[in-house]
């Protein structure tokens with residue numbers, strides 16, 4: 001279009017010398033022509049403004065969060081808080097069980113308080129749903145609850161949006177992920193589980209950049225009703241299994257560095273898998289600084305909403321090869337947990353679940369309901385969840 005305009009420009013200049021009446025008419029034609037061209041080029045012009053920077057309509061993008069119980073509700077709100085704090089421009093959507101409500105009945109009604117907080121303070125769009133579960137497992141009350149993590153697939157239903165980022169809730173977001181909305185078109189983009197034993201590493205469902213599609217959702221829910229292998233379901237791996245079954249060979253792969261760092265990385269000695277370069281020297285500070293998303297994973301130590309058993313902490317915490325005085329890794333690792341617990345207390349007004357017995361969880365079989373389970377009730381911190389009255393009016 002620029003080319004065309006500059007072709008026309010000299011003629012326009014010449015015409016200035018002509019009679020004024022003609023010039024005016026000419027001017028009108030040129031203006032009409034110019035507007036016409038603008039109109040034709042509007043869709044492409046829409047994506048780049050005058051200075052060449054892409055202008056993006058952020059209402060076409062959203063982060064998808066989900067809550068299936070009080071614990072995951074709080075963690076979804078911590079994510080909404082992080083997105084707001086980090087200046088993310090996209091929408092936020094929260095799926096929650098339809099039998100909850102947003103009427104705060106009393107000061108103990110934490111779920112309703114948190115839903116209101118999400119809606120009013122963090123501008124989260126609330127979507128009541130029936131949580132998804134893995135079929136054939138409902139007889140076992142505990143597993144039935146646990147399996148609701150597959151509710152994250154509801155992100156595929158958000159066809160109103162061009163693209164959606166679905167996040168797990170046992171993570172800390174350190175930077176916004178808004179740039180991922182602008183990736184080239186693809187049904188799904190995900191990082192790989194760089195900690196997996198076997199190669200090729202499977203895709204990890206902690207972060208999924210999705211093109212919402214009801215047909216895909218239907219495929220997943222059909223598979224869910226068929227039930228899953230008990231071990232995978234118990235270990236909270238079934239969603240990952242389904243995603244890999246469907247997209248392992250066709251997904252756009254996001255670099256796990258910096259999009260999927262495990263907290264456990266700070267306890268390890270060999271960092272070549274995360275760094276992706278065996279020659280690069282490990283620098284814990286630098287890795288933390290560049291990381292955008294940290295996933296809590298230090299099994300058998302419990303997740304951060306459950307207290308550490310003191311012996312477990314002694315045994316498992318980063319030891320930096322015994323130079324404990326200035327162990328940067330330990331400081332960072334503890335700081336990640338402390339930060340999560342502090343935000344739970346300050347934002348959700350929830351304390352940590354008491355520590356399980358270390359001897360029971362250590363070494364033995366993987367008991368995800370003890371170390372990761374979200375069904376335990378956490379004690380409430382003093383005070384109500386605070387929603388600014390002014391914001392409520394907005």
Ligand SMILES: *[C@@H]1O[C@H](CO)[C@@H](O)[C@H](O)[C@H]1NC(C)=O
Nearest residue numbers: 046056057058059060160161
């Ligand atoms: C952005 O997209 C939304 C939804 O598609 C639309 O309603 C809105 O008008 C768009 N805004 C602009 C400035 O183009």
Ligand SMILES: *[C@@H]1O[C@H](CO)[C@@H](O)[C@H](O)[C@H]1NC(C)=O
Nearest residue numbers: 142367368369370373375376
């Ligand atoms: C965890 O699961 C085990 C095995 O299914 C069960 O015996 C135990 O009661 C569960 N614990 C909690 C806290 O739900």
